[in-house]
Every structure is written in C-alpha cells, then in structure tokens.
Amino acid sequence: xxxxxxxxxxxxxxxxxxxxxxxxxxxxxxxxxxxxxxxxxxxxxxxxxxxxxxxxxxxxxxxxxxxxxxxxxxxxxxxxxxxxxxxxxxxxxxxxxxxxxxxxxxxxxxxxxxxxxxxxxxxxxxxxxxxxxxxxxxxxxxxxxxxxxxxxxxxxxxxxxxxxxxxxxxxxxxxxxxxxxxxxxxxxxxxxxxxxxxxxxxxxxxxxxxxxxxxxxxxxxxxxxxxxxxxxxxxxxxxxxxxxxxxxxxxxxxxxxxxxxxxxxxxxxxxxxxx
Amino acid sequence: xxxxxxxxxxxxxxxxxxxxxxxxxxxxxxxxxxxxxxxxxxxxxxxxxxxxxxxxxxxxxxxxxxxxxxxxxxxxxxxxxxxxxxxxxxxxxxxxxxxxxxxxxxxxxxxxxxxxxxxxxxxxxxxxxxxxxxxxxxxxxxxxxxxxxxxxxxxxxxxxxxxxxxxxxxxxxxxxxxxxxxxxxxxxxxxxxxxxxxxxxxxxxxxxxxxxxxxxxxxxxxxxxxxxxxxxxxxxxxxxxxxxxxxxxxxxxxxxxxxxxxxxxxxxxxxxxxx
Numbered sequence: 238x239x240x241x242x243x244x245x246x247x248x249x250x251x252x253x254x255x256x257x258x259x260x261x262x263x264x265x266x267x268x269x270x271x272x273x274x275x276x277x278x279x280x281x282x283x284x285x286x287x288x289x290x291x292x293x294x295x296x297x298x299x300x301x302x303x304x305x306x307x308x309x310x311x312x313x314x315x316x317x318x319x320x321x322x323x324x325x326x327x328x329x330x331x332x333x334x335x336x337x338x339x340x341x342x343x344x345x346x347x348x349x350x351x352x353x354x355x356x357x358x359x360x361x362x363x364x365x366x367x368x369x370x371x372x373x374x375x376x377x378x379x380x381x382x383x384x385x386x387x388x389x390x391x392x393x394x395x396x397x398x399x400x401x402x403x404x405x406x407x408x409x410x411x412x413x414x415x416x417x418x419x420x421x422x423x424x425x426x427x428x429x430x431x432x433x434x435x436x437x438x439x440x441x442x443x444x445x446x447x448x449x450x451x452x453x454x455x456x457x458x459x460x461x462x463x464x465x466x467x468x469x470x471x472x473x474x475x476x477x478x479x480x481x482x483x484x485x486x487x488x489x490x491x492x493x494x495x496x497x498x499x500x501x502x503x504x505x506x507x508x509x510x511x512x
Numbered sequence: 513x514x515x516x517x518x519x520x521x522x523x524x525x526x527x528x529x530x531x532x533x534x535x536x537x538x539x540x541x542x543x544x545x546x547x548x549x550x551x552x553x554x555x556x557x558x559x560x561x562x563x564x565x566x567x568x569x570x571x572x573x574x575x576x577x578x579x580x581x582x583x584x585x586x587x588x589x590x591x592x593x594x595x596x597x598x599x600x601x602x603x604x605x606x607x608x609x610x611x612x613x614x615x616x617x618x619x620x621x622x623x624x625x626x627x628x629x630x631x632x633x634x635x636x637x638x639x640x641x642x643x644x645x646x647x648x649x650x651x652x653x654x655x656x657x658x659x660x661x662x663x664x665x666x667x668x669x670x671x672x673x674x675x676x677x678x679x680x681x682x683x684x685x686x687x688x689x690x691x692x693x694x695x696x697x698x699x700x701x702x703x704x705x706x707x708x709x710x711x712x713x714x715x716x717x718x719x720x721x722x723x724x725x726x727x728x729x730x731x732x733x734x735x736x737x738x739x740x741x742x743x744x745x746x747x748x749x750x751x752x753x754x755x756x757x758x759x760x761x762x763x764x765x766x767x768x769x770x771x772x773x774x775x776x777x778x779x780x781x782x783x784x785x786x787x
Contacts, residue, residue: 251589252555276585277552280527300617302588310551310581314526331617338613342575342606344656381619 238266240390240402240500242425245281246273247466247492249409249431249445250303256494257281258303259408259467261427262292263388265370271295271311272386272406278307279314285495290320294365296372297328298408299383305332309339316347323350327364327374329382330355356384361419367391375419377410380444385410387419402500405460408467411441412450417458424500426455427492430465430478448478452485466492513541515665515677515775517700520556521548522741522767524684524706524720525578531769532556533578534683534742536702537567538663540645546570546586547661547681553582554589560770565595569640571647572603573683574658580607584614591622598625602639602649604657605630631659636694642666650694652685655719660685662694677775680735683742686716687725692733699775701730702767705740705753723753727760741767 241264246257258275262282269292271278282289289311297305305328315324326332333353340347354364356374365372369391377383385407392401405420408429420426432440434449446454448465455463463486468475475491482489490498516539521532533550537557544567546553557564564586572580580603590599601607608628615622629639631649640647644666649659660682667676680695683704695701707715709724721729723740730738738761743750750766757764765773 250592252585254555254558276582277555280529280552283529300614302585302614302618306585306588306614307551310527310577313577313581317525329617331613335610335613335617338606338610339575339577339581342604342610342656343577381617 238502239264240266240404240502241497242404242427242464242500243285243287243497244464244466244492244494245278245285246275247468247494248303249429249467249469251470252277253470255473256468256470259298260307261406262287263404265388265390268293268367268370270372270388273298273304273408274308274311275303276306276310279311281494289315289318290322292324293322294325294327294372296374296386297326297332298377298385298406299379299381300329300331301381301409304408308332309336312336312347312351313343313345315349316345320349323352325352325354325365327354327356330357361387373419375416377407377416378413378444379409379411383409385416385419387423399502402502404500407454409445411444412446412454414454414457417454420454420458420460422459422461424461425464425498426458426460426462427464427466428454429467430482431467431469433472433477433481448481449485452482452489455486455489461488462498463489464492464498465489513777514539515541515679515777516772517679517702517739517775518560518562518772519739519741519767519769520553520560521550522743522769523578524704524742524744526745527552528745530748531743531745534573535582536681537562538679540663540665543568543642543645545647545663548573548579548683549583549586550578551581551585554586556769564590564593565597567599568597569600569602569647571649571661572601572607573652573660573681574654574656575604575606576656576684579683583607584611587611587622587626588618588620590624591620595624598627600627600629600640602629602631605632636662648694650691652682652691653688653719654684654686658684660691660694662698674777677777679775684720686719687721687729689729689732692729695729695733695735697734697736699736700739700773701733701735701737702739702741703729704742705757706742706744708747708752708756723756724760727757727764730761730764736763737773738764739767739773740764
C-alpha cells in the first residue's frame with residue numbers, strides 16, 4: 238500500500254522557472270493530501286500527472302504567499318471541472334475571508350462543499366481521525382502563526398505487527414527544539430532549510446532555518462530520513478545545502494520539484510533508497 | 513520606437529501546461545503595461561525575459577480568477593525584490609480589499625507605493641494621460657463588471673505627420689456592437705474568441721464570444737489587425753478558430769503564449785507581418 242510524498246515545489250518566496258514555491262502531496266493508502274499550495278501548484282499537479290479531484294484534504298501551514306497564493310486558483314479549477322465531493326481545508330482562520338471575498342468578487346458559488354477547519358491550537362492537535370490515518374497539527378516558530386503537520390498511519394488490530402508509517406512537514410520555522418516531541422522518530426521529516434549556515438543570522442532574523450539546523454533537528458528527533466527544501470532563490474546549486482545537512486545527518490535528501498519519496502511498510506524504518 | 517504586445521497567456525478559465533490564462537504586456541515606447549494577471553503570470557514574465565520592475569502600470573479587466581489570481585503573487589514578488597518605484601493599479605474597486613486582506617494576513621507592508629485607481633465608469637474614460645500615450649477604459653458585456661482598454665500613442669506637434677499607433681484589449685465579452693466606437697480603426701485589436709461558432713449558444717450563456725463574432729467585430733470596427741485569444745481548454749488545435757475568424761476578417765492572428773506583435777510607426781496601418 239502506498240505511503241509516499243511528492244514534492245510539488247521546493248523554492249522559498251519567489252517562483253522561478255526551475256523551482257516552484259512550497260507544496261507537497263502525500264498519498265497515504267490512496268488518500269491524497271495537498272500540503273501548502275503556492276502559486277502554480279495546480280500546474281505542478283498537472284505536470285506530475287496527479288488527478289486534482291482525488292484530493293480530499295488541503296492543509297495550509299501559514300499565510301505567507303509562497304504557501305497559499307495558488308489555493309484560490311486550485312479551488313476554482315476544481316469548481317470549473319465540476320467537482321461534487323466535499324473538500325476539507327485546514328488553515329489559519331484568516332484564510333476563510335480571503336477565499337470568500339475572492340469567490341464573491343467573481344460571483345462564484347462553488348459546485349462542491351468546502352469545509353473550513355481553522356487551525357487555532359498552540360499545541361499538538363488531532364485534526365483528522367480517519368480509518369487508517371491520523372493527522373496532527375503542531376506549532377512552528379515563524380514570523381506569523383504557522384503549523385507543522387504529522388501524518389501517522391493507523392493499523393487494524395490484525396495488522397499491528399506491521400510498521401505504522403509516518404511523515405512530518407515543517408515549513409517555515411526557525412530552529413526550534415520544542416518541535417522534537419511532535420516529530421520524534423518519524424520515517425520522513427520534511428524540514429525547511431532556506432539558507433546555508435553561513436547565513437544563520439539572516440535565517441534567524443527571518444524565522445527560517447539553515448541546512449545545518451534542519452539536520453540537527455532530524456538528528457535530535459531520531460527520525461529515519463530528512464528531506465530539506467524551501468530553498469532561497471539565491472542557490473542555483475543545491476549540493477552545498479545537501480552536503481552541509483549530511484555532515485550532521487547522513488540520511489538527508491533534497492526536495493526537488495517532481496521527486497517522489499516512497500516509505501515502505503515492510504519493516505520499521507525501511508526506505509526504498511539506501512540510507 | 514517600440515510599440516508591441518507580448519502575449520503572456522492565451523487560455524481561458526484553467527491554466528494548462530501549453531497555455532496560461534490571460535495576461536498581455538504592452539511596450540509603448542519602453543513604458544511597460546501589464547494587462548490582466550492570471551495565476552502564473554510572474555513566471556511567464558520570467559520565461560519571456562521581461563524585467564518585472566520596469567512595469568509601472570497594471571490594468572485588470574475584471575475579477576474572474578483567470579484574469580487576476582496571479583496579481584497578489586506578482587505584487588509580493590516586486591516587494592521581495594526590493595521595488596521602490598510606485599506601481600499604478602487600475603481595476604474593479606473590489607480588488608482593493610482582496611489585496612489588502614492578503615497583505616495583512618502575511619503581515620506585509622509593501623516596499624513601494626501601490627496606487628489603486630478604481631474602474632467605475634460605464635462609458636469611455638481617460639484613465640492614463642501620459643506624455644506620449646493616452647489610455648482609455650470602456651465597458652464590455654460580461655457576467656461581471658468588465659472593462660476593455662484602448663492604448664493610443666500621442667505625438668508632439670513636430671511629429672504629427674507620423675502615424676499614432678493604437679492597441680485595444682477586449683477580454684472577456686459577449687458579441688457587443690456597442691464597443692465598436694471605442695475600438696474603431698485601431699492597429700491591433702485583441703478580442704476574445706473562447707469558442708468556435710458551433711458553440712455560439714454556450715458562448716452567449718457564458719457571456720463569451722466565438723471566433724466568428726470576434727472577426728465580425730473587427731470587420732465592422734475596420735481595425736487593421738485582429739488578435740484572437742482566451743481559448744477554451746477544449747481546443748488543443750487552434751487552427752479551426754483561426755480559420756473561422758479569417759473567413760470573416762483575413763488579417764487575424766492567434767494569441768499564443770510568448771508571441772510578440774510589433775506595430776510599426778512608418779506609415780499608417782502598417783504591420784511587420786503581411787496582412
């Protein structure tokens with residue numbers, strides 16, 4: 238059964254022709270979750286042949302444009318394509334009015350129910366409790382209210398011997414050890430690494446992390462694999478960011494647009510790639 | 513001196529990997545005007561190597577998403593790139609609150625003055641009166657308040673013998689002969705042609721035009737050249753739309769992403785391409 242993450246965008250702040258800003262797609266046993274939705278995400282979904290209408294849940298980490306400016310276009314395209322199934326949206330409460338105002342301006346009444354769930358908690362909170370998956374939000378440390386997300390596979394009692402797979406998404410955040418209990422031991426941790434550590438001062442001023450810091454969190458949280466992303470547009474070559482992280486935490490990969498990471502169910506802590 | 517139009521998007525409604533939705537760039541003697549700004553327009557500007565910061569005026573025809581969902585990202589990128597020069601924005605008054613709400617949600621105070629000019633008139637209105645260019649708005653016939661734009665080159669008295677070049681932008685609109693006085697005799701008319709005339713009923717229901725209707729307007733308005741665009745995503749092959757328009761108005765071209773149309777100053781009604 239599938240448990241995979243597809244990177245739809247790996248840049249911070251400004252879209253470039255090489256890297257779109259933040260969006261990830263989690264496929265958890267054929268349930269599709271869209272996590273963040275920067276401008277251009279709907280085109281990325283087309284590019285990587287992911288069927289829009291199969292997405293049932295959208296989670297927005299925070300209201301910086303590089304994480305949600307593509308949402309209204311995505312919601313509108315679902316409508317224009319005739320969606321009937323409800324869509325659940327988890328985000329900062331301010332997003333509701335932003336969406337409603339834009340739909341009102343275009344005199345659009347969506348063809349499907351859009352169920353809005355405000356993210357309000359300053360603690361770990363269970364936000365989705367589905368048959369075979371639990372999703373939690375937890376606070377990150379950024380310049381505006383920001384949530385990370387933890388996806389945790391659930392097994393029926395008959396399947397308890399199997400490893401329950403997990404994925405955590407942490408963008409954007411300063412280096413923050415408070416998040417370690419929320420992400421401890423996950424199979425795959427996505428943690429932003431906007432800058433190289435030589436720019437740690439700028440990173441802290443902007444409430445972002447360096448590759449070194451992302452790797453330090455991964456190490457302290459004893460995760461299986463680290464995925465770094467949200468790269469500053471100043472870096473054409475990402476290898477130095479990867480090298481910096483791997484010095485601290487060898488099992489690190491670069492988030493690159495279109496790359497898919499499979500988490501295997503066979504045994505605990507096993508990946509399709511060597512680590 | 514340059515007077516050219518670059519097509520940044522030619523699709524209607526939904527972006528596809530082949531065609532982005534509406535946006536045009538007018539270069540009038542090195543003044544750059546962005547007309548409409550669908551999602552992904554900032555990437556199209558990068559793709560066609562147009563320097564963002566040189567744009568001083570943005571005109572939004574109406575508040576359907578395929579004409580303005582890229583605006584907030586474009587405005588934010590100008591800010592992140594350190595713009596200082598003011599930007600003038602002409603649009604339906606409802607857009608102001610949509611922008612302000614999104615900037616507030618991200619705690620962004622723009623690095624440059626954004627001067628908002630609401631488009632309110634139901635008649636031809638002079639909206640920009642610059643040294644060598646006048647720009648007018650005029651009403652189109654669509655399901656929400658929509659404006660067309662007329663760009664008219666101005667000459668100093670010493671240059672009066674030269675042809676004053678003109679460009680009119682009409683998207684989105686039903687077939688509407690009321691617009692003919694506003695666009696009469698222009699060098700280049702962009703008129704939407706969402707459908708083939710076999711779908712005239714659907715076109716009218718949605719307040720759009722067919723290729724046949726766009727060409728009929730061009731013929732009746734005695735324009736020099738017609739550019740059709742805003743194509744329904746159902747058309748992979750645009751040749752039938754071009755053929756249909758050319759049967760009525762031979763000097764018709766397809767708006768295609770990245771295509772540039774130069775209007776020459778040498779003699780009245782002369783184009784760089786044969787017509």
